[in-house]
Amino acid sequence: MLSEELQLLKQIVEEFSEKEVDPSALKIEKEGVSQEIMNSLAEKGFLGALAPVEHGGAGLDEKGYNVLLQVLSKHSPSVAFYVFLQNSLFINPIMKYGTKEMIEDAVPRVAAGKASGSIVSHLAGSKLTMDGQSISGTVDLVPNSNANMLLVLTGSGKESMLSLVESGFSIAGDSRKLGFRGLRFSSLSFNGAKAKYVLVNENAESAVSEIYKESSTHISAMALGMSEAALDKAVSYAKERQAFDAHLVEFQPIAFTLAKLLAEFNIYENYLYSITSVKEGMMLKALSLEFSRNVSRASLQVHGGYGYIEDSGIERFYRDTMALELLTGDHTADMTSLSRELLGNESARY
């Protein structure tokens, strides 16, 4: 179902992940994504996957980018989330809302791995204020808080703005990490930080919500990548582990559970590569996030005590699938948007 070109890309990303990511998958969780891995991600063009070639990117189309995220998520959700953050939540909005000058300044640096980006939204509940061009306040749970370039959402409603900030912020304290432990999450404080550029000068809240909506397919690709890996591991383990003088897979309840999840996975994966609209992406996101949690929970259950310990790489999916849900949107907002897409603007008001 994937074109030959995409098959080839898939193979390239698989080989890259096996060589560069797998050997240090546990280390990434404990010590972070190393500079070495960052360099090889940049070298392969993954950090600028969505950026056009003339701006130093790989110029991948949506399908190619989804292949990249799906495969990386199988091997290291932390690495995949980092790539997602650089592309879907940093490069993409700049390409969409930035002027030529802003694009030429910011995008090539991120694509080359010379700078690292992140986004500061309202998802964790705290809000920053903008006075003139100066930003103040503290915001929690900024992913990849080591970033040197931030897209910062300030204010609310019509007054809200989206700016690019390169200095004037500092880490106020590290946040606990449910998932994607290979990335740093911190509270950042802004003390009169200057906006280098203003990308959106009014109603930026809706612009940011658009950015997340347009990332729905990418988020689904990560959810499905994690699901695929958790399922693969569960199937192998069920075929090799014995109890009561039989392999686990010989027991109906385990076989039925895995068979049903595999069926669902195949249907979702096929759908993923047929998506052509934002609406379809939103539909898949609503299903695949919950699906990925069900899969990781089932996989952990099949592995029993072994799945509970980090060495197996299973418990990570249990945490990361939930973290993906929480870090990429607000469930109620997502469901409201989806309802209105499918049922009209009067729906889901109360």
Place this chain on the structure above:
Amino acid sequence: MSLDFNLPEDAEEVRQKARKFANDEFKDEIAAKYDSEEHYPYELRKKAFDAGLVRIDNPWGVLLTMEEFCRVDPGLGLSILASVFGSEMLLLYGNDEQKQKYLEPVLKGSKISGVAVTEPGAGSDVAGISSRLDQADGELVLNGQKMFITNGTIADFFYVLARTSPPPSKEKRHHGMSLMLVEREWPGVSVNKLKGKLGMRATDTAEIKFEGVKVPRENIVGETGKGFYYVMTFFNISRVYVAAQSVGIAQGALDELLNYIKNGGPRANEESTQFVLAESASKIEAARLLTYRAASLVFQFNPDPALTSMAKYFSAEVANAVTDSALEIMGQRAMLTRLERLYRDSKITEIWEGTSEIEKLVIARTLVKRAMQGDQNAQ
């Protein structure tokens, strides 16, 4: 069918005492520290003993304390209460000398016990264990390996299940196993702490190796060859405690959700949030009633294995479902609260002391057996 739980008079008092202790001692920053560092809370355990909160002679007290401790922090709560793990086996099947030497110091809080049944190749399938206690030159020698043992590196002794004779037939695999007391400091015992658990990270978990460990004859608990039976009897008791853990975890998640609503969280007044609250509260109430009913029969020495397994399986599922939906509805800010810890801590309740799959087998087999026997009480 009796619906009287026979709760002791002091039940509410014990619950309040446990609740106060947990709220005072398991502060979020303390719980988060033990969780991230994976340290066993020795001082908190001592405090709880000093406060008279670990009293195995009051099983309802233990159950309610378990629920209230897990409601605030499962990792710390379990670490404290599981320090007497396995004591029921000695209480039921031990002789006076064994009780005096091993049980008394545990109940006083000066020693810690552990249960070593699970092996790398035998988890749910307890009869599949391969640890062996053999006769050699008139001595009993233990060899084998145990896995995921709670209190593995801190226990003073373990209740070890090992084979003392080969199974008489394939159908009778559970025959020929014995239960024995083995001290951690004895020659040939080595332990290795398992780090990097998903949850319950304050609890101590280890793999244990027994290599030519000499076990004195007087350390065999009860009759030789009846170990499997003793362990299953113990699981029938400990499973209601796991059910109570699950009820506590779910209640803790509900507390967080109610806090969020009370404090006017962004989605507090929306109907989808209200429904999550209503559904979670209903599930928890059902799980709690089921757990108390199973427990009341266990504590009256009239256990119903089907009911016990229902309580354990159902409550564990509720704990997982409630923590999941509370996190989902509260969104990213919930990652900054103890809810993310409750979410991680909840998963183990579907695995330890018998996976949910094993519980379902027990339920089905018990009900079918009763139906075959024409028991009027079969449900």
